[in-house]
Amino acid sequence: MTEVRNTPIFENVVPRISRAAGKLAIAATAVFLCSIGVFPFYWMFVTSIRPSTEIFEFPPRVLPSADSVFSPYLTLFEETDLAQWLLNSTGVSAATAFFACLFGAMAAYALSRFRFSGRETSQVVLLMTQMFPAILLALPMFVFFSRLGLLNSLFGLSLAYLAFLIPVAAVLLKAFFDAIPVELEEASLIDGASRIGTLFRITLPLSLPGLASTFLFCFIISWDEFLFARMFIRQPDNWTVSLGLASFSGEFVTPWDQVMAAATIITLPVAVIFLALQRYLVRGLTSGGVKG
Amino acid sequence: MATARLENVTKRYPGHLAVDRINLSIEDGEFLVLVGPSGCGKSTTLRMIAGLEHVTEGNIWVGDRRVNDVSPRDRDVAMVFQNYALYPHMNVFMNLSYSLRLRRVPRERIETLVNQVAATLDLSPLLNRKPVQLSGGQRQRVALGRAIIREPKLFLMDEPLSNLDAKLRVQTRTEITRLQRRLGVTTVYVTHDQSEAMTMGSRIAVMNDGKILQIAVPRDLYRNPANSFVAEFVGTPPMNLLSVRLDRSGSVDRLTGGGVRIPCPESAVEALEAVGQGFRVGFRPEDAVISGSNTGAGFFGQVVAVEDLGHEALVTVSAGNAQFIARLPPARAEQIRHGQRIAFGVEPSKLRFFDGRKGAAVAFPLDESLEPVRRHGSCPL
Amino acid sequence: MLGPVLVCIFVLVIAPLLWGLRISLTDSRMIGLGYRKGFTLENFQTILSDPDTWNAVWVTIVFSGGTVIGSVLLGIAAALVLDRDFPGRGIVRVLVILPWAVPHVVAALVWQWMYNPDFGILNYGLLLLPWVSATPKWLSDPQFALLAIIIVNVWKTYPFAALLLLAGIQTISDDLYEASAIDGAGPARRFLDITLPGLKRVLAIVVLLLLIWSFGNFVFIFLMTQGGPAGATNALVVHIYFETFRFFRAGSAFAMGALLLAMSIVLTSIYIIMLRGQDND
Ligand SMILES: Nc1ncnc2c1ncn2[C@@H]1O[C@H](COP(=O)(O)OP(=O)(O)OP(=O)(O)O)[C@@H](O)[C@H]1O
């Protein structure tokens, strides 16, 4: 019992010290994580605006150069097909995302609203198909598509993307449809709307945020995709941004300023979309939908 | 305004019989309550009337039209859902007017009707709010408004009060019945709460396990339950029930079982003999008579609990293997103490009998002369 | 409505997978060109007796395992930080997620540039440390190449782990922490006794998803090392690709594909069973 008298001192001092230490640890971790997150982007941008004479210097300059230049950006558009690649990627990604949402929504609506035999199995199949390494799909498809004459075409590439994006869209959208109570549709039917009327007046307006997010997510995935594009598309005219960017690195002396400039341009739109979507993505991820 | 009729209506889900050949005839302007425990098929029945579920067998008539294959939109019924099902992307005005807009009612007429309904239900200041900006009670009123604005043939309500807190629930009960009486619209109301059913319904259909067990006005349901399930389901606390046999060996015919003996009313003996050995006897808590001595019809028991609820008192008595509950005026219960040994009787005319296996009530002629002198107030305790 | 979609999926996904299995049982060489022997197990015999295959399997396992360990550790740290309430948390959250938002090809090239043995910022940074005198050649050094790629993959995937784990941490009731604090547990004990057990299921899902994705990761290795140096980063996916397009051994490439398929089916099944279990809670 005599030792008990000492405890108040510890009670006051020890927690205070450990709490301060805890705060310091948290702050240090936060700073570390932020810097590893940001630094590569910083370095990408700084390199892209560095005069090419300064790029191959050691030690490298950490701060942006005094005479920063934006000429690499101009060079990209003047001397490479970057504009064409951006156009190709936008087209492929938008078309893919649109059809993935369309077909995905059909499947998701059926899975969410109708009870039928084979429903569980269909759901498992949808989940399964997103989990296989892409190359397992890419090789056989490569053969099929070459027989069908679909290689080298953006249409063929889009079709291949649909193979794994329809299931992704279906799983994501199902979570959205599930969140819309069936009673809303039933109430609308009783109030005198037809099934189609209910779809357009109730279900679609309510799932608009879900559709938009799913569209954007599929857009990002298509934009980012590399393996299929690399195998299917040979002609530089038809390259997507991933292919175009990758093509720089094989050259004898890599023009790092241009590579980083192109990387910056390619990253910007999808990073913005991505950050806007991230909260919703976590939900989708836990429901088993999303490829990272 | 219309009548509705269900004829041998059955709903079978894969591997599950949800509604089993029910017959129900709903009169013009009446407030019929479907009540029963969870999962007994109330919602399914209601949804079949609405057209949201397909009828497996049987016929449903609204007015004199057979509506089995009529889509919900053409049945001219309105429904209030348990979770209200307000369209979240529309404000109150749009929610209320949705059905009118679908029917292409002229704009001015819509405005008039919405304003009328909003005034009736105290919603006028809320017309521009979205459902998320409303309280539970307000949402409930919008749901009601959406149903009454159409002047449909039938109102269908599926536990519309179960998401409200206790006080609001009691208040809304009376509002709904008043509204229904004023509009005179035939209403089918589903609830699992028997006290809600008893206070609201002009008639009540008790369901269990997909079947309708009894359809009656509240008073009949309470006094003369058609079977032991209804007896136990209706009333709080429920009817006291005890498995007994008829013992004719003594000078007086008695009902014995579980260690107690109750004198049997003469008029019931014949009917009970016909049933055979296994049956149950039941009586309402307020029909129990507690007295100090074992005079008249009764037996001894020990008090195991006294609950004074203010307006009434419930005394639990244990006798043999059985326990009974008696309802007394609180003043009388004050004299009763826990552990006390007391005499416990029932007015014979208030006894009800149920077949031990099937649970059906055993009918017998009520002999008024047997009713003993009421001893309330003069009991020497 | 579902029917046409399922048919699509069958034609676009399942048929190719089955066809791939079929090819793995032939003597096909050039991908897509004919084969003579109808059925043969030769490919499987060849690849199973080829040390390169086992090297590829080993690299895949190290790559995936390393990614999972790194991602989960960083992810837990990030989740614990983001679970705290402090000024600027929103910004920290965005910055933590940033790597996840960058396209794979961009990440590969930026890191390749940072790894550059002669002019790279990374080696410059290392040399600033007092005890470092020599720097590795990262991607061209067999000892460091795989580590370098794992680092990139961890960098790219850990935000995902962090967000899922954060969501998991936030579902753990505060009462539990308070109860254990009252019982006298310190922060470390609370983490071990409450946070970790509460995260068990989310953690399992994170581990499985990261494993599955790392198995199939192609871009980083293909762009940064092409499987080299000396096979040090030659994961199965990349190995299969080169077997097909560089060495024209489609039959054995598909046989390895079957191997990869088997590995991912096992993981995917576990994942789906876990997910279903979660739904039923
Ligand atoms: N779509 C369905 N498929 C299979 N069985 C169903 C389906 N819908 C309801 N059931 C079953 O039918 C029975 C009756 O359901 P119903 O919803 O009518 O019950 P209820 O009386 O309304 O109960 P509660 O008071 O809980 O709402 C239940 O056992 C239920 O499990």
Ligand SMILES: [Mg+2]
């Ligand atoms: Mg119900």
